[in-house]
Amino acid sequence: IDFGIGSGSASAAALDVFGSNNNNNQNQLEWIHGIDPSQSQREAADLILQRILNTKKEESMENNSNAIDYIPPRITLGE
Numbered sequence: 001i002d003f004g005i006g007s008g009s010a011s012a013a014a015l016d017v018f019g020s021n022n023n024n025n026q027n028q029l030e031w032i033h034g035i036d037p038s039q040s041q042r043e044a045a046d047l048i049l050q051r052i053l054n055t056k057k058e059e060s061m062e063n064n065s066n067a068i069d070y071i072p073p074r075i076t077l078g079e
Contacts, residue, residue, distance in 0.1 A: 005034030008045030029073040
């Protein structure tokens, strides 16, 4: 849980550290739940995190012929 998610920087850092860095290309994060009272911050966080996940998926597809290996974490954002 990322309280006060802001722009999602803590979640982005967690994705960088724990996301698909092992040999099996398995994502070690199952779920990112961000909480912020500001709708604009939640929207910004969603855009940033979705971009990171899309980039990781593209990298997975380039490195492996089997793109189904990459399973992104679930992202939920709330107040």
